[in-house]
Amino acid sequence: MTSPQWLKALPRSFQECARYMTPEQISNFLDDAIRNRIAVRLIAEQHIALSRTVVRDEHDNDHIGIVQLSCSPRDMIRMCASFVGDLCEATLGTSPRIDIDGEVDATFAYVPVHLEYILTEILKNSFRATVEWHQKHHSSASLSPIPPVLITISPPPSPSSPQSPRYLSMRIRDQGGGVTPADMSRIFSYSFTTAGRGAEAFEWDDADLGGGPYAAQHVGGSAAVDGPSSGAEFGSESLFAEMAGRGVQMGMGTIAGLGYGLPMSHLYARYFGGSLDFFSLDGWGSDFIIFL
Template identity: 40%
Template structure:
């Protein structure tokens, strides 16, 4: 993650500094970092994408509702957030549909963290942060994704953070993957490489949740799952704003 991020940031900054680079990008961007990233916009875009996959697979499109503080903005890498939200929504949408509760919306709550008390009492620090382009947003954002998809079995719960662990059995839905005993780690890697766009699967590889947590933890955040077996799940995604590290 780090190597790719540094490379992409360098390329983006270099490209934006060239006279022949074409029309400038959004003013809120510094390289690949959006200093005014709005999680609600990312959630809606990812929700539309995942709902299309659900419609192709199941014939229904789950809905979602955003509450809390949908106008929150903070500094973060949009590509990272898009990947995390997409994977979390895949899990929530799939569980909701397969449990027969597709008419029940997934409730997504956005909460901006209040300023740190130490920052609020340090006038000199406030003045320094005010001069930085990434200092305007909250120090972090927490996103809760709540579904009524039946929850996670206690027998399965210890394995949800394991790479390659999946409860999905339909190998035909995994682009380029083998089935049954023939399926290997290389099949999964090939599927990841070719699984974008219209060929994306709603589930099956077992990489989405642990890799999403790795992305969240890279900037000091994290993911926690609370399951009420027989009812549904709450997934908490905590993100630390890049300007507040």
């Protein structure tokens, strides 16, 4: 089954299984299925990258296969923010700026395409929430600027012992109104979205790839799980090119989706032992805390 077919079949299967399985059972199944798919692709790409290095005798001091030894969160944030900003402006007419502080020159070893996906999905949520909250509370003629999305980078601390885990951490803070306490437990649940539906769980009746703006989340999922890698070794198309390209083909924006972005980002962050946490100040804004 090809990527579009798999992603198209997923919500239909979800709908049918809901009659016989609890939401927790469905969530556990999806976690396992997507995690296994990520693992297979990661192993395959690492094998291909290392094999090409040996065959072509091309050695890159900054890469071991698809792992970048000095991955720059600042550069990745700027790239993702530029892409998400374009989506936000195309969909909502404007976008917030980003402010990056902390240890902006910090680097760490990581798989860039995983970080791309995590940052893209979080920034999509933060940008959309910030713009919609600002538009809701200010008239179109208001001179009040849209508040920026603040991103703080913290490098891994010096370990207290050789066995101590060391994580690079980031905080992404927005002033998008936050999430109500009633919805906090569903933030990382599949199919939950606050995009345009009053924070209701998405109904799968119109979830075909051909209909409705909320089908756009399929684009993010496809690019992350089955799309080309961002590394030069794996083709000229980037993660973002595929996301945007499929969005154009389907005639829809990709700033909001079916509610797959955050749970999949949660899986990516935890894949190498990290974490993704969400904190909300209802009526003001939200914080995402990432440990990688």
